[in-house]
Amino acid sequence: MALAEPLVLYTAKICPFAHRVELALAETGLKSNKDFVRYEIDLKNKPEWYQPKINPASKVPAIAYGGPKTTGDQPSPSSTKIAESLVLIEFVADLFPNSSLLPKDPVLRAKTRFFIDTFANKFGPALFTFQSGKAPNGAEGIFSAIEQLQDLMAPEGLAIGDGTEFTLADAAVIPFFGRMEVSLKNDFGAFPEGEGKSTWEALQTDKRFARWKKYWDTAKARESFKTTFDEDYLTKSYSTRWTRA
């Protein structure tokens, strides 16, 4: 598959929201820095043109689509700038309507979007609260959100339908599971010492999370994940991110 117009993705390795879009693009078969420009934004030192010319909210991810070919650091006024990760993964699916990113069946498409909605409203806040050391019941919030997601998953394989096709549901959640693994297994977080490791151990061994563990093993074995996830970089970044009280 090929793009009709030039595309620049403004992203950052650290950011799970931006990673969603990298995964969606990779799953269409597009190659980074060949079929589109991948432009890494240093979130601690953003280029001064980024906020005025690419995203007024100054966040990643963003896409510049159309206009002349550029290297990313000299954005053309004639490209369309689009932001927000969930808007962008839908955009990628719309650019490639014959990809697997959205099933053809309206009911399965709705299940894809409901899965993302549940993830965003339940798992995201639970993980953030736990990592910040502010979860009233320790890891129970994460555990409960994972059980809710399991209830919505295909019996095996990936998230939606018969589990054989990679959809936007997978693109939306995988970046967060990858970062959760780095945080928990290295005990990086503001939670009490040891609670990251014990939580990760539970997710790996407790039968309660058996479906999720299989899901996560399947997901992280995919080429799209391996080419877009830099575990060493994240491990280094996360090692100084949180301060334990």
Place this chain on the structure above:
Amino acid sequence: MALAEPLVLYTAKICPFAHRVELALAETGLKSNKDFVRYEIDLKNKPEWYQPKINPASKVPAIAYGGPKTTGDQPSPSSTKIAESLVLIEFVADLFPNSSLLPKDPVLRAKTRFFIDTFANKFGPALFTFQSGKAPNGAEGIFSAIEQLQDLMAPEGLAIGDGTEFTLADAAVIPFFGRMEVSLKNDFGAFPEGEGKSTWEALQTDKRFARWKKYWDTAKARESFKTTFDEDYLTKSYSTRWTRA
């Protein structure tokens, strides 16, 4: 246009989220209680089957799609139950891919979804905070959100593209503008007495909101709005909703 399968919409006149789905269905040309079943849920006294059989989150809107024809109050286990207003309006667009609800162009589709995202993250919270009497700068939060939406709107007509077609962007925001009008012009809210009326006056006359006023006049003149919005019912409900401090 016609539905391939039976559809029951669980909704409530009071609820702006549920109203989104009623608007989307109306704009496809489907007639309520002819082409699909409209089932009103009394949110203060929900039927006991609603939470276990239709929506575990116990909220409206929800759709039961497929299975045998039912009247709504005896849900079939063989229908698919779908919830969350933004998931549901996308579902309606997927059922009617040739409707205007989503433009054909991927960039315009992205603009439709970005408009909804901006509305949900900026306008929704601003209106809620103002009505609750907790807005630190009075109506300024509402005004600022309306200006942001204006910046994303077509120069005239409806929200997206050239403003001639009704899209999901319109379905997502119109229910909230309708309820805002009832709240402000009747001074219903926990804000200081008179602040509702003066805010509504500003929205009607201040040049700063000229594009929004035209938008709202266009939107509320549509048949889909007139057949799905019960102003008398809302006025009565809202008259006792907030307690002024």
